[in-house]
Amino acid sequence: MxxxxxxxxxxxxxxxxxxxxxxxxxxxxxxxxxxxxxxxxxxxxxxxASTRASMFPASQKEVSIFSRQLATMVSSGVRIRDALQVLSTQVFFSRRFRKIVTRVVLDIEGGMSFSESLEKTGVFEPLFTNLVKAGEAGGVLDESLERVADFYEGMVELQNQVKSAMSYPLFMMVFAVGIVGMISFFILPNLIGAFGGNFQPEGAMAILLSMNSILENHWPLLLVMLVGLLIGGYFFFKSRYGNVVKENIGKLIPPIRNLRNMTAMERFTRTTAVLVASGVDLPTVLELAGEVSQSPRVMKAVGNAIIGIKGGESINAALERQKVFPPIVVSMVAVGEETGKLDEVMLKVADFYHMQVQNALKKLVSLVEPIMILFIGGFIGFLAITIYGAVFAMEQSIG
The missing domain is CATH 3.10.20 (Ubiquitin-like (UB roll))
Known part of the structure; x- marks a missing residue:
């Protein structure tokens, strides 16, 4: 213990x-x-400490599918151990996740509760384990799992929208890099060779040819470094530390900062609604909601608000005093306190912010696309001017 x-x-x-x-x-x-x-x-x-949070938590997509399948089987009368045994063999989960579920089954057979075995793995978020714990205590595990599934499905949907919105700009960036590579590695060397070896390029032409020479002579090493960088970057940004880096980078760009703020509010309000409906005590609700928001400002504000609430302050007054939460959130919390329907009110606020995030994503994409096109067009124009300048210089040197 x-x-x-x-x-x-x-x-x-x-x-x-x-x-x-x-x-x-x-x-x-x-x-x-x-x-x-x-x-x-x-x-x-x-x-x-009996458990430590893993550097690589379980993906929200797998947790969403896992909780939905588990809720369906538990509500149908299947024992939790048998349901987990079935899910541990499902091929649509990754090998790592199947091993985690298998360890949970073994821990349950050893006498642990379901929530304790989930905490022991260290890969599930506190939100998930606390909802399961509340469901076990109240005898409504299937309902808690349904709420977990709804929550994570909403998170996965939001992630898919972000990925879909950024796919075109990323394609344009890769396309631009490919064009620059073709010009640098195929066109420029042949152009210089056509005018003989006496011409000494200068400026941007010299830089491009130097890069070409480095890649020709050291391409195996550079290829290994590039692959290592891509793999390392992929796993790093999947980790908890990578999330902190992405948060800090997003603060530097105003449209992305506004989008992340709205996303944090959507996560905070939706998590609050789910936890309150599951019967979790208020301080734990706010603490977990702050963690799920993945916003340092919100987490710090929630920590200060919890101290005020424990001292007898109302929830809306404690949140308003932090100067972090928008007026709509504070006002709706006040309504929820007065009516005793805080979970329903917070769910409506979460739906509102979900729509706001969708609209902000559309605006961001509509802004990014022309910027990327202008950037690519300007860069290709710069290369064209550089090549024409080099051709004129070579003609003059031959003359």
Whole structure:
């Protein structure tokens, strides 16, 4: 059983620190709350951490399919162990994911609960494991899995829209690189050779010919380096550290920054809706929603808001004080608090931001396409001017 270090405000209003053994962070929070404490922070002790987050989490597409299939079988009366055994042999999952499911089956056979075995793998997000834990506690695991599936299917749909939107600009970029390569490696050397070896090119022509010479003499090494760079970049951007780098790069470009902010709000509100509907306690809801948003600003604001909420502040007032959440989110949270339908209200806000993200994607693509065309046309025009200038210079040198 792992240990958790906590900092609380006790019944006398004084700050208190200590350590508590519990099966999970959620259980530790429940124990401290039952004692009348207001929890300021709680973290699992590193020396007793039973699991560590994997650098390469499970893909959202596989988690979406996994949760949907599992929810269908569990709601049909299939035992969780048998359902997982069936899913561990499905070929539409990757080999790595099948091995993970097999380990979960073995842990369940060893006496672990489903949620504990998921946490032990370290590849599933806290959102997934906490929803499963809430479903197990309430005896509605099939409903929790349905909510998980709906959530991840929405995330996968958003990812597919982004990939589809960027496919044309990426194709244009590859096309431009191919044109430059053909001109540099085939046209220019033949052009220089046609005028004899006495001509000494200058400027951009000299740079292109130098690159051509380097590639001709060292192409095996450069090819290996390029393949290694592509493979390394692919796995890096699949990792947690790669997500941080992408977040920082996106901040530098205003349209992408606005798109990422709206995406963060969509994730935050949808996660809040799903967790509240599953009966997870509010501090955990906000903490997990902040993590799923993948926005450092939102995570920091949520952390500050949780402290205010535990001190007796209302949710909408605590969020509004952070100056991070848009007025529509704060207003709808207030409505949800008053009506007791926070999950339904947050789901409507999430749908609103989903539409906003779709519109922003369309605008971004419509902006990127002409920019890419202008860039490619300008670069090809530059090469044409460079070649014509070299031809005129060679004619003068021959004359």
């Amino acid at each position: 792992p240990d958790f270090r906590y900092e609380v405000i006790n019944t006398k209003g004084k700050s208190e620190k200590g350590k508590l053994a519990a099966n999970s962070k959620l259980e530790a929070l429940q124990i401290l709350s039952s004692r009348g404490y207001i929890v300021s922070s709680i973290k699992q002790s590193a020396s007793h």
